[in-house]
Amino acid sequence: MNINISGVPLTYYLSLAGAMFSIGVLGVLLRRNAVVIFMSVELMLNSVNLVFIAFSKSMGNIGGEVIVFFVMAIAAAEAAVGLAIVIAIHRHKKTVFVDEINLLKW
Amino acid sequence: MDLNTILVWAFKSVLLFFIIITACAYYTLAERVVSAFIQDRRGPNRAGPLGLLQPLADGIKFLTKEEVFPTQVNKVTYLIAPAISVSCAIMSWAIIPFGGAIPLPDSISSLVGFKELQLQVANPDTGILFLLAISSLSVYGVILAGWSSNNKYSLMGGIRSTAQMISYELPLGLSLTAVILMAGSLKLTDINNAQKDLWFVFTLPGFFSFLIFSVAMFAETNRLPFDLAEAESELVVGFHTEYGAFKFALFFIAEYMNMITMSCVVSLLFFGGYNVPFGLFEGSALAGILFFLVKVIFFAFSFMWVRWTLPRFRYDMLMNIGWKKLIPWALLNIVIAATYVVYWK
Amino acid sequence: MTLDLENPQSILFLAFAGVCIGSSLAVILHKNPVISAASLVLSFFALAGIYAVMNAIFIATMQVLVYTGAIMVLVIFVIMLLSLREETNLEIWRNPIKQTAIVLVMIVYGSLLISAMNYNPEIGNGQPKENYSYEIKGPVTSVNVKGNTASIGASTFIDYLLPFELVSVLLTAAVIGAVVIAKRDKLNQS
Numbered sequence: 001m002n003i004n005i006s007g008v009p010l011t012y013y014l015s016l017a018g019a020m021f022s023i024g025v026l027g028v029l030l031r032r033n034a035v036v037i038f039m040s041v042e043l044m045l046n047s048v049n050l051v052f053i054a055f056s057k058s059m060g061n062i063g064g065e066v067i068v069f070f071v072m073a074i075a076a077a078e079a080a081v082g083l084a085i086v087i088a089i090h091r092h093k094k095t096v097f098v099d100e101i102n103l104l105k106w
Numbered sequence: 107m108d109l110n111t112i113l114v115w116a117f118k119s120v121l122l123f124f125i126i127i128t129a130c131a132y133y134t135l136a137e138r139v140v141s142a143f144i145q146d147r148r149g150p151n152r153a154g155p156l157g158l159l160q161p162l163a164d165g166i167k168f169l170t171k172e173e174v175f176p177t178q179v180n181k182v183t184y185l186i187a188p189a190i191s192v193s194c195a196i197m198s199w200a201i202i203p204f205g206g207a208i209p210l211p212d213s214i215s216s217l218v219g220f221k222e223l224q225l226q227v228a229n230p231d232t233g234i235l236f237l238l239a240i241s242s243l244s245v246y247g248v249i250l251a252g253w254s255s256n257n258k259y260s261l262m263g264g265i266r267s268t269a270q271m272i273s274y275e276l277p278l279g280l281s282l283t284a285v286i287l288m289a290g291s292l293k294l295t296d297i298n299n300a301q302k303d304l305w306f307v308f309t310l311p312g313f314f315s316f317l318i319f320s321v322a323m324f325a326e327t328n329r330l331p332f333d334l335a336e337a338e339s340e341l342v343v344g345f346h347t348e349y350g351a352f353k354f355a356l357f358f359i360a361e362y363m364n365m366i367t368m369s370c371v372v373s374l375l376f377f378g379g380y381n382v383p384f385g386l387f388e389g390s391a392l393a394g395i396l397f398f399l400v401k402v403i404f405f406a407f408s409f410m411w412v413r414w415t416l417p418r419f420r421y422d423m424l425m426n427i428g429w430k431k432l433i434p435w436a437l438l439n440i441v442i443a444a445t446y447v448v449y450w451k
Numbered sequence: 452m453t454l455d456l457e458n459p460q461s462i463l464f465l466a467f468a469g470v471c472i473g474s475s476l477a478v479i480l481h482k483n484p485v486i487s488a489a490s491l492v493l494s495f496f497a498l499a500g501i502y503a504v505m506n507a508i509f510i511a512t513m514q515v516l517v518y519t520g521a522i523m524v525l526v527i528f529v530i531m532l533l534s535l536r537e538e539t540n541l542e543i544w545r546n547p548i549k550q551t552a553i554v555l556v557m558i559v560y561g562s563l564l565i566s567a568m569n570y571n572p573e574i575g576n577g578q579p580k581e582n583y584s585y586e587i588k589g590p591v592t593s594v595n596v597k598g599n600t601a602s603i604g605a606s607t608f609i610d611y612l613l614p615f616e617l618v619s620v621l622l623t624a625a626v627i628g629a630v631v632i633a634k635r636d637k638l639n640q641s
Contacts, residue, residue, distance in 0.1 A: 012464070016472070020494075030549055056507075077622050081628050246489075
């Protein structure tokens with residue numbers, strides 16, 4: 001049977017989340033700028049949040065929304081540390097393009 | 107969710123929009139008259155009786171000035187930045203309640219489908235958090251304006267102003283936590299109803315919250331004594347240097363509207379909102395609205411009063427106060443509020 | 452299964468979903484990193500709108516407060532402070548490895564979409580159970596709250612108290628770590 005959340009079937013939410021996740025994966029694979037790669041990772045995290053909330057609403061369990069709250073807190077922590085690393089790399093190499101940071105390459 | 111509800115929302119939003127634009131326009135006139143009074147001179151009194159048509163004259167001036175588009179700016183963000191500022195300033199009015207519920211007579215209530223008119227456009231479950239979220243969004247107007255102007259004064263002014271606004275969001279939110287603990291709910295109507303017996307400013311945690319919140323609110327709205335980012339003598343005009351006629355008018359309107367919003371929030375959260383003191387006129391919504399307006403006008407006046415009384419803070423002193431002094435006091439205040447709620451109520 | 456077009460919430464969902472997908476594509480395709488960041492802000496705002504359509508109003512507010520209001524401001528600050536230059540993306544379409552990557556990701560998404568369309572769970576009768584209240588009766592705590600914010604709060608502090616405390620420790624560690632990593636080295640003036 002169909003599960004509708006506010007008139008929209010559950011699968012529409014899941015396909016939107018899947019599309020955002022795929023766009024995020026493409027962003028990580030295709031772009032060279034480290035900050036844009038970080039933004040694509042945030043897109044992926046948000047698509048997972050959407051899936052959690054869609055299932056939380058359809059099953060009536062509030063645990064999904066609580067987990068989303070924690071995912072947001074952890075994404076904020078990751079943003080702070082990740083961007084600090086980008087700043088530190090820029091200070092030494094004067095670039096943020098990930099294919100130019102290749103000191104450890106053989 | 108049916109057509110009736112949507113039409114009522116749309117009607118309330120449009121009416122509220124016109125009311126607050128007019129209020130904002132006359133607030134600019136009031137600022138000039140009050141600052142003239144403090145400086146022992148006369149304000150504008152030529153455009154109409156007692157200068158009451160001055161906002162109309164200002165509006166016509168802004169609309170008819172020549173629009174200058176500098177060539178080296180990034181067009182998209184240059185045009186979006188004032189729009190973001192004004193939209194966020196207006197959006198925060200959606201949850202402010204101006205009074206209690208007005209019972210409708212039967213003829214109108216059969217037409218619209220509900221019995222009591224709420225003087226609030228929307229009452230979501232997360233009332234006061236919505237205001238914090240919208241003030242976080244208004245940071246984008248400032249930073250995109252500063253960056254897209256392609257001008258080092260604008261960029262410096264924009265970055266400083268943004269850093270100031272995001273630093274002072276923390277004490278703003280932390281001081282609200284004490285009020286929310288005492289009221290037991292995030293909705294603004296519940297916070298107001300919890301102050302029927304005693305205004306929150308007369309309780310110990312509420313008083314500390316009020317002090318921290320008022321300092322933070324001056325910093326959030328970029329007003330003196332925290333307006334280094336747009337001080338005329340230091341940074342030309344700061345982030346809106348390259349903005350002329352109507353675009354500048356949008357930033358101007360956004361700033362004054364933010365001030366009125368913060369005055370409303372202070373009077374709702376700490377000074378009893380639309381409750382009439384000593385329980386007089388119980389049940390009359392009109393008395394509640396009048397008292398609320400008196401409180402809002404007093405706080406709006408205090409913005410102007412402080413502007414011409416206190417000197418300006420230097421930027422490093424400003425950040426020092428925000429991070430090293432207000433945040434620890436706000437955290438201590440949460441502990442005091444929790445103790446108050448558990449042991450005294 | 453189709454959208455119930457009589458319900459205005461489903462039309463709002465379509466509008467927000469379109470904005471979300473459009474601005475996500477702009478994030479990965481535009482050359483200027485500031486415009487990329489601004490499109491991501493728009494995408495997060497549209498996602499917050501979708502959460503509000505689903506009646507998850509607390510999470511919608513948190514999305515605006517935390518993601519658009521804090522994380523993206525940090526990203527835009529970093530982009531402006533480092534003055535990042537634009538990236539010419541003509542090279543993406545010429546590199547065969549990246550073209551294979553695009554095709555593979557589309558195949559994976561297509562298969563996910565097909566399996567989502569065939570998803571028929573055995574739960575409920577088509578109406579979602581609205582999680583507006585939280586009730587727990589135990590030997591020590593007994594709580595019965597109504598409302599979205601109240602039930603998330605009760606669930607966090609009763610069922611998920613340990614993860615909550617651990618996340619607060621993690622946030623402290625992240626703040627200290629970020630300050631230490633990004634600090635300017637006094638010995639090595641660069």
